[in-house]
Amino acid sequence: MSRFIPLSIPNFAGNEKKYITDAIEQGWVSTGGAYITSLEQNLGRYMNCHRLAACQSGTAALHLALLECGVMPGDMVIVPTLTFIAAVNPVRYQFAEPVFMDCDDSLCMDPMKLEEFCREECRVDGDKLIHNQSGKHIKAVIVVHVFGNMADMESIMDTAGRYSLKVVEDATEALGTRYTEGKYAGRYAGTIGDFGAYSFNGNKIITTGGGGAVMAKSEQMVEHIRFLSTQAKTDPHYYVHDEIGYNYRMTNLQAALGVAQLEELPGFIETKHRLYGKYKELFENYEYGKLLAFRERVYSNKWFFSLEIPMEKLACGMRTIITGLEAEGIQTRAVWGLIHEQKPYREALAYKIEKAKFYSERILNIPCSTQLTEDDVCYAAGKIKDAIEKMAV
Numbered sequence: 001m002s003r004f005i006p007l008s009i010p011n012f013a014g015n016e017k018k019y020i021t022d023a024i025e026q027g028w029v030s031t032g033g034a035y036i037t038s039l040e041q042n043l044g045r046y047m048n049c050h051r052l053a054a055c056q057s058g059t060a061a062l063h064l065a066l067l068e069c070g071v072m073p074g075d076m077v078i079v080p081t082l083t084f085i086a087a088v089n090p091v092r093y094q095f096a097e098p099v100f101m102d103c104d105d106s107l108c109m110d111p112m113k114l115e116e117f118c119r120e121e122c123r124v125d126g127d128k129l130i131h132n133q134s135g136k137h138i139k140a141v142i143v144v145h146v147f148g149n150m151a152d153m154e155s156i157m158d159t160a161g162r163y164s165l166k167v168v169e170d171a172t173e174a175l176g177t178r179y180t181e182g183k184y185a186g187r188y189a190g191t192i193g194d195f196g197a198y199s200f201n202g203n204k205i206i207t208t209g210g211g212g213a214v215m216a217k218s219e220q221m222v223e224h225i226r227f228l229s230t231q232a233k234t235d236p237h238y239y240v241h242d243e244i245g246y247n248y249r250m251t252n253l254q255a256a257l258g259v260a261q262l263e264e265l266p267g268f269i270e271t272k273h274r275l276y277g278k279y280k281e282l283f284e285n286y287e288y289g290k291l292l293a294f295r296e297r298v299y300s301n302k303w304f305f306s307l308e309i310p311m312e313k314l315a316c317g318m319r320t321i322i323t324g325l326e327a328e329g330i331q332t333r334a335v336w337g338l339i340h341e342q343k344p345y346r347e348a349l350a351y352k353i354e355k356a357k358f359y360s361e362r363i364l365n366i367p368c369s370t371q372l373t374e375d376d377v378c379y380a381a382g383k384i385k386d387a388i389e390k391m392a393v
């Protein structure tokens with residue numbers, strides 16, 4: 001029988017069934033119920049930051065953050081180009097314009113280019129950052145903590161402070177990642193900027209099927225986000241609405257799954273560290289692939305592992321490697337296509353994109369599910385090396 005090694009699948013080894021059954025038996029399955037409150041409280045305790053609201057998805061979390069940020073039609077928002085498109089689409093939901101920014105070697109936003117763009121291409125007018133060429137107000141920057149790595153928040157917060165930019169952290173891939181040293185020691189990804197977005201989609205480090213959470217600067221903002229996410233109903237008894245609301249609230253069924261998954265998160269992260277360590281050993285000094293490191297002075301959740309492959313040494317494209325491995329039962333994936341090259345965004349402003357292009361052609365994500373054993377990792381690494389070496393020129 002041939003062996004199948006998945007890329008990243010959910011792991012339900014804890015109280016998932018118990019809590020979901022409980023939610024069903026109590027009859028609370030929709031957007032009200034005790035599991036939603038529990039999940040919010042437990043997430044808050046885990047990250048030492050209780051200003052958060054649970055919602056339907058990471059995408060909804062980002063949209064709610066932009067709404068609370070006051071991003072409006074005609075505004076600009078700085079975003080990364082090397083990311084999942086859901087990090088950028090909410091900018092367009094608000095009929096605002098993205099400005100695409102490059103990454104550095106961490107695959108997260110390049111803080112130097114961000115600073116350079118603000119300094120060279122914009123001006124500060126009172127407490128507003130204005131883009132010189134278009135005259136538009138740049139209200140925020142969305143920073144993605146790619147694959148569980150931490151973006152350089154020290155530099156980014158510094159620049160954002162100097163140029164009056166609100167910071168929305170897309171921590172959808174980085175639940176559990178935190179600084180261990182420096183200015184933000186002890187602070188978790190998503191709790192440093194003005195807003196943080198989390199996702200509990202099926203492939204994330206913990207899952208509620210689909211789900212998310214938004215972190216905000218003040219309890220008042222969280223209350224308003226919760227209000228917007230539940231159709232903006234103003235009166236407890238009558239249907240009175242003074243604002244446009246959304247159906248973005250998490251359900252109790254999702255939250256029941258989430259409470260169980262969160263109990264397992266520390267164990268999942270330990271497993272990720274162990275698996276990453278094994279790959280690290282196996283790809284040490286390997287000519288055709290380098291396992292990318294996570295930022296120092298940070299405890300990362302090590303959600304996804306990235307192998308940088310020197311494609312110039314191969315006689316094929318990344319797709320050949322991926323489909324070849326697929327046939328061998330090893331699931332891998334290419335990093336995302338750059339967002340500024342995607343059809344809906346080709347007209348948008350992109351600032352000196354270099355490294356994102358480089359990495360987008362060379363990164364292969366390799367199996368990282370928490371169910372994998374060290375033997376699975378050895379097996380997968382062997383198959384990956386075979387697939388690459390077969391194409392070496």
Ligand SMILES: *Cc1c(COP(=O)(O)O)cnc(C)c1O
Nearest residue numbers: 057058059084086087172199201
């Ligand atoms: C998963 C993800 C999202 C969206 O989260 P959903 O819960 O799937 O809506 C947004 N940004 C990034 C970087 C992601 O990886």
